[in-house]
Every structure is written in C-alpha cells, then in structure tokens.
Amino acid sequence: MxxxxxxxxxxxxxxxxxxxxxxxxxxxxxxxxxxxxxxxxxxxxxxxxxxxxxxxxxxxxxxxxxxxxxxxxxxxxxxxxxxxxxRGKVLNYLTRKDKFKTYIDKLVATVMRLSRDKIGALIVLKRSTGLRDIIDTGVELDAKLSPELLVNIFMPKSPLHDGAVIIDKDRVIAANCLLPLTKNQRLRQSLGTRHRAAIGITEETDAFVIIVSEETGMVSTTYEGKIKYGLDEFALKEKLFTKFEELDIS
Incomplete structure (x- = not known):
C-alpha cells in the first residue's frame, strides 16, 4: 500500500x-x-x-x-x-497570484471601458527591455495605476491624450510618449498611425502593447512586431496572463 x-x-x-x-x-x-x-x-x-x-x-x-x-x-x-x-516565491505563490489577477482585472476593465466609449488609447506594457529613450519623449508621471488615471489621460482634448502611456508593473511611468513607426511595407495601407507605432515599438523591444481604436473601439495588441485584432475581454486577459505570468506585483 x-x-x-x-x-x-x-x-x-x-x-x-x-x-x-x-x-x-x-x-x-x-x-x-x-x-x-x-x-x-x-x-x-x-x-x-x-x-x-x-x-x-x-x-x-x-x-x-x-x-x-x-x-x-x-x-x-x-x-x-x-x-x-x-526569492522565496514558491512559498508566497498564491498571494502573488491573487495580486497579479487583481492587477490584470483592473487593467482589462479599464481597456474595455475605453473601448465601449470609443476613446483611442495606446498602452505600452514594459517587460525586460528598458524604455528610457521612449519615456524621455513624453511627460513622466510615476503614478499608481488606476482606471480613473488612464481614462483621464486618454480623454479627448486632454493635454496628454496624444501618444502612448508607458506602464511598468503597477506604475504609470509616463504619458504622451512618441513611439517609432514600423517600417514593415507589407502591412495594409489602411492601418493608422496608432497601430503602426504599436507595431514599431514591439519590433525594437519586448514590450507588449494594447491599442484601442478611436473610430471603432476595437481592441488590438502587438508583440514582437505582430498584431492581433478584435480582442474581447477574455482574449485580452489570456494574452496578458501569458505574457506577464511571472510579473511581481508588490
């Protein structure tokens, strides 16, 4: 036995x-x-x-x-x-997972709100590659991530609504940042500047980018120079959990 x-x-x-x-x-x-x-x-x-x-x-x-x-x-x-x-992560695994899930839920809920209201947004989630040169093109904030903050940043006529927001873990590092445009000539001509910028930054770094279309409210993501269109809430959560599974949210 x-x-x-x-x-x-x-x-x-x-x-x-x-x-x-x-x-x-x-x-x-x-x-x-x-x-x-x-x-x-x-x-x-x-x-x-x-x-x-x-x-x-x-x-x-x-x-x-x-x-x-x-x-x-x-x-x-x-x-x-x-x-x-x-670092003892094996021992506090469940606690860290709960914090991470809360973080993802908050971020996705904010993106879905922007999508429903058709508020254009460009959100760059930092991974391991440094983004200092991109941060320097915008306005540094270093503020706690919150739905209210992101919505206010991207509201039309807001001083910071143009450009991209840079997020590192649960901090909004900067807003109104300029991203390099992709040089990929094979992309369809109808692709807007916001989407081309999202592809461009992921061709040069390992960042993960979320885009909300101002015209349609459609949510897209880019990673490693590839774009995925028309994500719903569940698909966006799945991608974030996959790309940021080991993110340590304090």
Whole structure:
C-alpha cells in the first residue's frame, strides 16, 4: 500500500514539475528547440527500427551537439526558475497570484471601458527591455495605476491624450510618449498611425502593447512586431496572463 502511494506521489510531482517547466518556456524561443528535439527523437526511433546504421551514427553526433546546446538555450528560463526559488516565491505563490489577477482585472476593465466609449488609447506594457529613450519623449508621471488615471489621460482634448502611456508593473511611468513607426511595407495601407507605432515599438523591444481604436473601439495588441485584432475581454486577459505570468506585483 505504501509503495502505491509513493508511486502516485512520484507521478504527481513529475507532472507538476513538467507543467511548470513548460509554463516557463511557453512563448519563448526555447520551445522551438524542444520541438526540434522531439522531431529528432522520432526520426531516431524510425531510423533504429529500419536499421539505418550510417544514419544512426550521424544522429548520434547531432545528439551530442543538442546536449551541449540545451543549457545555453534554456539559460534564461533556468535562471528565472532559480531566482523564483531564491526569492522565496514558491512559498508566497498564491498571494502573488491573487495580486497579479487583481492587477490584470483592473487593467482589462479599464481597456474595455475605453473601448465601449470609443476613446483611442495606446498602452505600452514594459517587460525586460528598458524604455528610457521612449519615456524621455513624453511627460513622466510615476503614478499608481488606476482606471480613473488612464481614462483621464486618454480623454479627448486632454493635454496628454496624444501618444502612448508607458506602464511598468503597477506604475504609470509616463504619458504622451512618441513611439517609432514600423517600417514593415507589407502591412495594409489602411492601418493608422496608432497601430503602426504599436507595431514599431514591439519590433525594437519586448514590450507588449494594447491599442484601442478611436473610430471603432476595437481592441488590438502587438508583440514582437505582430498584431492581433478584435480582442474581447477574455482574449485580452489570456494574452496578458501569458505574457506577464511571472510579473511581481508588490
């Protein structure tokens, strides 16, 4: 009986650790390496089954190179996991998640309010890349994030409604900021300046940008130079949870 419990515990721990690992590498370039390893494993299995000795020898050499590459490619994810353990985040995980959920709910509710009222908005959420050169083009605020503040900033005829708002964690760092326009010639001609600026900043940094169209109220997002149109409340929440899963809200 005790042996069965140990096996069950072993399975549960393995699943939890594997899930956390995949959560860390999801939406990163490391996932591409993992997919490549899986493909190589399947090819190796088929080659061994068919008895292709020379090809198997070549795959053994590739396997050695992959084993060397894994620690290098996964280094950011491994460092992040060790930092979480070192800061004691494992112990206060639930508390941090509650704060983070509240933060996301507040931000999404504000965006949906802007969308309903067709108030144009350009919100840049800072990630790891510094945005000092962008902040310097606007008006520094360093204020606590609140729905009232964001709505007032983007209200038509407000002194700060033009340009972008820069948010770092739960602080509104600056408003009325200028963003670099994308140089992508393949984008449709009807795309407005606000959307082109949102794409431009994500081509140069790892920031995540939320756009609210002044004409239609449609909510869009940009990340890594790619734009997603027509997000509803739930889709926007899902994207924010994915991109900012490890954000530490104090």
């Amino acid at each position: 005790d042996f069965d419990i140990i096996i069950l515990l072993d399975v549960i721990v393995t699943i939890l650790v594997s899930y956390k690992f995949f959560t860390l590498i999801k939406e990163t370039r490391a996932i591409q390496l993992l997919n490549g390893i899986l493909v190589l494993f399947l090819i190796r299995f088929a080659s061994k089954f068919l008895g292709l000795k020379i090809f198997n020898s070549l795959l053994d050499q590739i396997k050695t190179l992959v084993l060397i590459a894994i620690p290098v490619v996964f280094q950011p994810e491994l460092r992040r996991a060790l930092e979480q353990i070192g």
